[in-house]
Amino acid sequence: MIKKEMIYRNPLVNLGYENEDILSNGGFGAVLAYAGVGKTALLVQVALNAMLREQPILHVSLNDAVSKVDVWYQELFHNIAANSGVAEVSEYWDKIQPYRFIMTFKVEGFSAPKLEERLTDLLQQNIFKPHMVIIDGFKFDEAGRGQLVQLKELARKYFMSVWFTVHTHRHEPPQDNGLPLSFLHVADLFDVIVQLAAKGDEVYIKSLKGKSTDSTQDSLILDPATMLIKNGK
Amino acid sequence: MKIEDQKLRNIGISAHIDSGKTTLTERILYYTKRIHAIHDVKGKDGVGATMDSMELEKERGITIASAATYCEWRGHEINIIDTPGHVDFTIEVERSLRVLDGAILVLCSVGGVQSQSITVDRQMKRYKVPCIAFINKCDRSGANPFRVISQLRTKLGHNAVAMQIPIGLENETEGVVDLVGMKALYFDGDNGEIVREAEIPQNLLEEAKVKREELIDAASLFSDELTDAILNEAEITSELMYAALRKGTLERKITPVYMGSAYKNKAIQPLLDGVNYLLPCPSEVENVAMDMDKNEEIVTLENDPEKPIVALVFKLEDGQYGQLTYIRVYQGTLAKGSTIVNIRNGKKVKVGRVVRMHAEQMEDVEYLRAGYIGALFGIECSSGDTFTSPGINLTMISMYVPKPVISLAIVPKDNKSQLAMAKALNRFSKEDPTFKTFVDAETNDTIIEGMGELHLDIYVERMRREYGADVTTGKPRVAYRETITQRAEFNYTHKKQTGGAGQFGRIAGYLEPISDAEFIFENKIFGGAIPTQYIPACEKGFKQSMAKGPKLEFPITGVKVVINDGASHAVDSSDMAFQAAARGAFKDAYLRAKPVVHEPIMKVVVETPVEFQGPVMGLLNQRRGMIIGSQDEDVMCVIEAQVPLAEMFGFSTILRSATQGKAQFTMEFAIYRQVPQSIAEKIALEAAENKKSAA
Numbered sequence: 001m002i003k004k005e006m007i008y009r010n011p012l013v014n015l016g017y018e019n020e021d022i023l024s025n026g027g028f029g030a031v032l033a034y035a036g037v038g039k040t041a042l043l044v045q046v047a048l049n050a051m052l053r054e055q056p057i058l059h060v061s062l063n064d065a066v067s068k069v070d071v072w073y074q075e076l077f078h079n080i081a082a083n084s085g086v087a088e089v090s091e092y093w094d095k096i097q098p099y100r101f102i103m104t105f106k107v108e109g110f111s112a113p114k115l116e117e118r119l120t121d122l123l124q125q126n127i128f129k130p131h132m133v134i135i136d137g138f139k140f141d142e143a144g145r146g147q148l149v150q151l152k153e154l155a156r157k158y159f160m161s162v163w164f165t166v167h168t169h170r171h172e173p174p175q176d177n178g179l180p181l182s183f184l185h186v187a188d189l190f191d192v193i194v195q196l197a198a199k200g201d202e203v204y205i206k207s208l209k210g211k212s213t214d215s216t217q218d219s220l221i222l223d224p225a226t227m228l229i230k231n232g233k
Numbered sequence: 234m235k236i237e238d239q240k241l242r243n244i245g246i247s248a249h250i251d252s253g254k255t256t257l258t259e260r261i262l263y264y265t266k267r268i269h270a271i272h273d274v275k276g277k278d279g280v281g282a283t284m285d286s287m288e289l290e291k292e293r294g295i296t297i298a299s300a301a302t303y304c305e306w307r308g309h310e311i312n313i314i315d316t317p318g319h320v321d322f323t324i325e326v327e328r329s330l331r332v333l334d335g336a337i338l339v340l341c342s343v344g345g346v347q348s349q350s351i352t353v354d355r356q357m358k359r360y361k362v363p364c365i366a367f368i369n370k371c372d373r374s375g376a377n378p379f380r381v382i383s384q385l386r387t388k389l390g391h392n393a394v395a396m397q398i399p400i401g402l403e404n405e406t407e408g409v410v411d412l413v414g415m416k417a418l419y420f421d422g423d424n425g426e427i428v429r430e431a432e433i434p435q436n437l438l439e440e441a442k443v444k445r446e447e448l449i450d451a452a453s454l455f456s457d458e459l460t461d462a463i464l465n466e467a468e469i470t471s472e473l474m475y476a477a478l479r480k481g482t483l484e485r486k487i488t489p490v491y492m493g494s495a496y497k498n499k500a501i502q503p504l505l506d507g508v509n510y511l512l513p514c515p516s517e518v519e520n521v522a523m524d525m526d527k528n529e530e531i532v533t534l535e536n537d538p539e540k541p542i543v544a545l546v547f548k549l550e551d552g553q554y555g556q557l558t559y560i561r562v563y564q565g566t567l568a569k570g571s572t573i574v575n576i577r578n579g580k581k582v583k584v585g586r587v588v589r590m591h592a593e594q595m596e597d598v599e600y601l602r603a604g605y606i607g608a609l610f611g612i613e614c615s616s617g618d619t620f621t622s623p624g625i626n627l628t629m630i631s632m633y634v635p636k637p638v639i640s641l642a643i644v645p646k647d648n649k650s651q652l653a654m655a656k657a658l659n660r661f662s663k664e665d666p667t668f669k670t671f672v673d674a675e676t677n678d679t680i681i682e683g684m685g686e687l688h689l690d691i692y693v694e695r696m697r698r699e700y701g702a703d704v705t706t707g708k709p710r711v712a713y714r715e716t717i718t719q720r721a722e723f724n725y726t727h728k729k730q731t732g733g734a735g736q737f738g739r740i741a742g743y744l745e746p747i748s749d750a751e752f753i754f755e756n757k758i759f760g761g762a763i764p765t766q767y768i769p770a771c772e773k774g775f776k777q778s779m780a781k782g783p784k785l786e787f788p789i790t791g792v793k794v795v796i797n798d799g800a801s802h803a804v805d806s807s808d809m810a811f812q813a814a815a816r817g818a819f820k821d822a823y824l825r826a827k828p829v830v831h832e833p834i835m836k837v838v839v840e841t842p843v844e845f846q847g848p849v850m851g852l853l854n855q856r857r858g859m860i861i862g863s864q865d866e867d868v869m870c871v872i873e874a875q876v877p878l879a880e881m882f883g884f885s886t887i888l889r890s891a892t893q894g895k896a897q898f899t900m901e902f903a904i905y906r907q908v909p910q911s912i913a914e915k916i917a918l919e920a921a922e923n924k925k926s927a928a
Contacts, residue, residue, distance in 0.1 A: 059862075066862035066873050090748065094906060102862030109865055118863070121847030127854045 006084045006092060010049040011042065011229040012194060014220055015207045020049065022210075023132070023161035028152060028189050029210075032166040032180070033196035038203055039165035041227035042196065043134050044072045046163060048080060050132050051099040058130035058160075059100060060115065062107045062137030069102045069136075079226045101128045107139060112150035119158060133162045140166055141182040148186045178208045196222065205229070238536060239514050240309045241604050243561070245330060245362070247353040248339035253369040257339055257495040258302075258313060264426060264501055265304035265311070301548070301559050301590050301606055306505045312606040330360040332547045332561040332606065335512030337504070338366045342376040342402075342492065346384035354389045355840065355869075355897075363482050365507050366391075368492040371399055371499065372406040378492045388842070388868050391488040392481075394451040396507065397500070398444050399492055400434060409493060409500045410437055412445040413471050418503060425498025451487055452477035475510045482511045515604025520563045522619070522627040525576065532627060538566040538602040541622035542573055545629040549616050549664045558609045559590070560601070563629070565622060567607075568600035573620040576628045582620075586610040615663050641689055642678035642707035643696075653702035654679070661692055668692060678707065711879040712833055713916060714905055715782040716791040717826035720745040724798070725818035727810055737805035738763075738814035740771055742796035744822045752779050753793040763799035763811070770808035771796060774815025783820050785830060785920045790905070792826075794819070830913045833878040836903040839888065841896035843870045848891050856880035857909075875903055879912075 010020045023029050031039045047057040061069045074093070081089045103118060122128040133155070155162045168180045178195060179187050187193070192210035196203055203222035221230040248254040262268045303312045314333060330336070336357055340350055357364055366385060368378040378399060385393035397409040400417060408419040410433050417434060421427040433441050449469060453460045456477030462469050481487030491507050493500025516536040522543055523529040534543055542565035550557045560567070567573065571584050588595040589607045601607040614620075619628040645651040658670045658681070669682040683689040689706075696702040724741040740763065747753060754772045763771065772794075779789045801811075837858065841849045843865060849872055850860055858876035888896050908916060 066864050066871075070861060097861075098859050101860060104862065104864040106865060114865075118846070121850055125847065125851040125854060127850055127860065 006052055006081060006086045008049055008052055008080050008084065011045045011220065012192075012205070012207075014229070015194065015205065015211050017192065017207075017211055020053065021055075021132075021161065022046075022192055023163070024191070025159040025161060026152065026156035027161045027191040028148075028155070029161065029163045029192040029194075030166045030183075030190050031163065031194055031196060032168050032183070032208070034168055034170060034198070037196045037198050038222050038224075038227055039167070039196060040072055040136055041076060042194075042205065042222065043136065043163050043165060044076050045080075045228065047100065047132070047134055048073065048077055048096075051096040054096075054099060055131040056099045056101070056129060058119075058128070058133045059102045060110075060133060060135045061102065061104045062110050062135070062139075064104065064136075066102045066104055069104070073100065076227060079228055083228065101130065107137060110138075112147060112154050115151070116154055119154075123158075130158070130160050133160050134164075135162060136165045138164050138166075140164075140186065145186050145189075148189055152189055178206075198224075202230075238516050238604055240509075241514050242309060242311045242508055242512050243314075243332065243334045243515065243604070243606055244311060244508055244512055245314045245333040245336040246339060247330070247336050247357065247364075248350065253341065253495050254339045257337075257367065257369060257501065260425075260495045260498060260501045261311075261313065261505060262302065262304055263424065264505065265306050267302065267304045301608070303589050303606070307509060309509045311505070311508060314606075330356055330362050332545060333362060334515055334518045335508070336362050336364040337508070338364045338488075340366060340368050340381050340385070341373075342368045342371045342378050342381055343373045345377075345381045346388045350389070354391075358485075361485060363485050363513055364488060365482065365504075365511050366393060366488050366490045367504050368490060369495055371402055371492055372404065372494040372497045374403050376402045376406075378402075378490075382490050385488060385490065390868060392451065392486060393488045393490050394448050395444050396448065396478075396489045396491050397493075397503065398437065398441055400437065406494055406497055406499055409491075409503065410441045411503060412441060412448050413474050415441065415445060418500065420499050420502070425501070428502050448478075449474065452481065455481040455484070455487070479511050483513050483517060520629075522563070522629050525626040525628055534564045534627075536603045537564060540564045540603070541625050542567055542571070542620065543622075543625075543627050543629070544573070544601075544620045546612075546614050546616055546618045546620065549614075549660075555611060556613070557588075557590075558612045558614060559606070560609055560620070561606045562601045562603050564603050566600050566602045567609075567620075572623060574623050575614055576619045576621060576626065577615070580613075581623060582612055584609060584612075615666075617666055640680050640682040641693075641709055642673070642676070642680055643693065643704045644678065644707070646703040646705065650701070650703040653700040654696055654704055657692075657696045657700040657702055661695070680710075709882050711877075713785070713787040713908070714831045715785060715787045715789045715828050716831055717744060717746050717789075717823065717828050719827045721822040721826035723818040723822035725814055725821050726800070727814035727817050729810075730805075734807075735802075735805035736807065736810035736813065737800075737802040738767070738807075738810040739800040740796055740811070740814045740818045741798035742794065742818070744819070744826050745793050745795070746826070747791050747793045750793075751790045752776060755793065755795045757795055757797040758799065762801075763796070764801055764806075767801065767806065767808065767811040768796075770811040771799075771815045774812035775819050777812070778816050778819035778823075782828060783823055784828065785917055787830065787920075789823075789828075790831070830908045830916055831905040832908045832912075834875050834904050834906045835878050835881060837874045837876045837881070837898055839872045839874070839896055839898040840869055841872065841892055842868060845892040845896055846870050846872065849888070849896060852884070852887060852891060856884070857912075877906075877908075 010022060012022055013020060031042055033039045047059060050057050059069055077093055078089060081092060086092055105114065151162065166183055172180050172182060174180055175184060179193070190209065193208040195206045195208050197206065201224065203224055205220040205222055223230040246254045246258055301312065301314050303310060305311070338354065338357070340346060368381050370376060371378060382393045382395055385391040396412055398412065399406065399409055401407040408417060410417050415433065417431045419429040419431060421429050449463065452474055453463055456473065459469065459473050459477045462473060478487065478489055482489060489507060489511055491500065491504045493504065495501060520534045521531050522534055524532050542562065544560050544562040544567055546558050546560050548559035550559070567584060567587065569584055569587050572581055573584060574581050587598050587601055587607055587609060589598055595608070598607065621627050643654070645654045661668050662670050667683060671680055673680050681689055681692065683692065693704060693706060696704055720743055722743045726739040727736060729736040754775060756768050775794045779792065782789050837853065839849050846863060853860055853872065853874045853876055856876050857880050858874040860872060860874045862873050864871040888898060
């Protein structure tokens with residue numbers, strides 16, 4: 001029996017988003033950063049927040065094997081549990097793990113129809129119905145707008161929100177709105193866009209799109225040691 | 234040894250059951266003059282194919298144990314391991330692939346790439362074994378070798394290229410066109426032993442030219458010389474083509490495809506040429522070992538006969554002349570009379586007879602040089618052991634051994650059977666690392682564990698036939714455990730006065746759950762409420778109680794016992810009294826500590842063609858499985874799940890039928906997890922019934 005409930009808020013809520021879900025059904029969110037800054041870590045935390053609220057998460061990875069994605073979750077969950085002072089970590093993990101499903105594809109083999117095919121397998125047999133999808137490793141610079149439009153339709157059809165990691169490149173200077181050129185052609189499809197940027201020893205999380213206008217919080221800091229949100233600034 | 238390294242080949246013949254690989258091996262041995270007559274696999278003539286040496290194999294028409302044999306073809310020495318095709322015997326296939334340098338992937342020209350072809354191919358990929366393919370049974374109705382080549386590309390992801398085209402198919406099979414030499418090959422004589430070269434038939438010339446172009450195109454990726462020759466429109470020689478194809482094959486970037494019919498004696502000789510031309514010699518394959526003196530540092534072995542010996546035992550067989558140890562020498566020369574050390578136990582042994590095997594027949598040799606496969610007599614060891622020269626401490630990286638997934642109790646009918654069974658079990662567990670046996674301390678039953686129902690079935694059959702052990706088998710069982718979920722106090726007095734010295738002991742304290750240990754005992758008694766000399770007796774009593782839960786009688790785990798008070802009597806207290814008091818205290822507190830049943834949860838990994846992903850997930854879900862994730866890998870997909878072991882019995886059969894035998898799964902213990910309430914009730918009911926029937 002778990003004695004102490006684990007309280008863990010969506011790390012992005014502090015940036016001024018209205019509720020824990022941040023995205024509505026059919027909504028798209030993006031986390032932009034250079035390689036190795038912490039896009040996956042941040043989205044896994046968003047996922048863990050949802051899992052703790054008993055909302056099913058489908059994590060689609062186009063880079064890593066299932067086991068590696070699982071390690072991300074376990075590591076971050078243990079860090080969060082340690083911060084929350086919850087003793088029964090493994091029992092808690094057993095409790096929330098069924099709210100996560102990992103799918104991995106080879107980047108070139110991934111497409112909206114393929115994802116739908118897999119989703120249908122899960123839905124028809126009542127195995128898993130995701131509330132939120134995380135797509136990690138999608139090639140925005142190679143994929144046309146059509147692919148994302150298809151994914152958007154899919155998200156609406158199945159009442160899901162979708163978070164993407166967007167890998168930006170150092171050689172590609174951001175435009176006036178802070179977005180990289182290779183992302184501009186699809187930026188309008190996204191409701192929320194946040195950016196991670198490493199400055200010195202710290203990683204700053206900045207909202208580029210979608211936060212509430214009366215929010216005073218400008219950015220958050222990700223602790224590079226634990227990859228958890230440190231505090232606001 | 235007369236053959237130089239470049240002319241040595243260690244190959245396996247891997248394929249799906251019934252694709253004709255035993256017949257193919259038989260023909261190879263015939264054409265290489267190792268045997269002088271041809272027999273049928275199913276033993277219609279009462280002799281059986283030469284490689285299927287076990288009676289049971291002959292009867293079922295399948296190859297269970299891989300027999301090693303060697304032959305010579307056009308100046309090359311070829312060591313062949315015939316491998317089993319059934320999924321339950323994959324350890325045999327895996328072992329072969331561990332010691333082999335190359336393989337022939339046999340496919341049926343009618344059935345194409347199916348079921349075990351996929352399994353076997355994945356195993357070859359795991360061990361990075363270069364291979365060439367042979368499309369067999371071209372004489373069968375519905376034969377279509379080019380469809381199989383296309384399946385090799387789409388289903389297995391091979392860059393498959395035809396080395397030949399058939400001259401006639403089905404019952405008109407006559408021969409093949411060699412696309413490298415651009416000539417027709419016919420196989421004359423009673424058994425196809427005379428290879429006749431001729432002009433390509435006019436009706437096939439155009440097709441042959443097109444296919445040759447495709448072959449040259451594919452080969453040119455691996456040779457600048459060949460590319461230059463194409464660009465300069467120079468003559469493209471056979472040597473140039475073979476060199477390029479060989480490079481691609483060794484890198485596993487191309488799969489040259491041969492075709493024919495072993496049964497009809499068509500086109501086996503060109504396949505043997507292909508083995509010589511395209512598959513690697515031992516020095517072209519990197520083999521590594523671990524240095525036990527340097528924290529298992531990886532050491533690359535040198536295929537040098539002058540270096541210290543490093544050899545791997547990959548198979549044991551209990552033959553008519555005693556234990557035969559199949560061994561592959563990776564480095565040095567293993568000679569008769571030399572001293573070698575078994576790295577596993579440090580025992581030194583002197584090499585007696587060294588033989589090279591040809592199924593059940595053998596030929597004595599003086600030594601086995603690096604790269605060679607042979608067998609030793611009279612060496613006591615287990616499969617997978619490494620032997621080296623004295624003074625070095627290298628071990629070959631252990632072979633991938635899947636964990637057993639099923640267990641059965643076996644009971645011998647009489648004393649004679651019991652002796653025979655013990656002998657058989659000892660032999661089997663030495664021969665096959667996936668076969669395990671132990672005696673259940675509780676029921677005294679002998680338990681056997683293995684890779685699947687058929688796997689155990691075959692061993693039980695072998696016990697009966699080869700060893701004359703008449704045994705009956707029980708139902709498969711799951712190892713449940715009990716644990717507590719909350720703290721419970723105890724204060725128990727054991728008091729007995731039945732004449733003579735009485736028994737007295739009082740123990741007080743509490744039980745509490747712990748997650749990281751099986752049992753912890755803590756003594757917090759101050760002031761001698763229980764004299765120190767009785768504390769070990771208390772611990773012993775509690776420990777004894779852990780062996781069997783008071784209610785369901787499963788072993789208990791994850792309990793911390795703390796004692797903090799008690800009482801003793803100057804005369805009536807004893808070790809025995811405190812042991813009894815501890816047992817009583819445990820029983821008393823245990824039920825108040827809210828015990829629950831835990832069951833083993835297995836990590837199940839299913840590899841299936843993507844088209845069966847949905848049904849496979851459904852199967853896992855039906856079995857109370859939690860799917861962790863699915864991984865798409867081209868034509869295959871890997872599904873990882875956690876499933877209770879209790880739900881996994883019979884899964885291999887169900888999986889096979891749900892996926893046309895194209896999926897395979899591995900299963901290993903992951904974690905113990907609490908059984909859901911409804912299941913716990915069922916288990917409790919079963920336990921009560923068992924108890925009743927035992928009484």
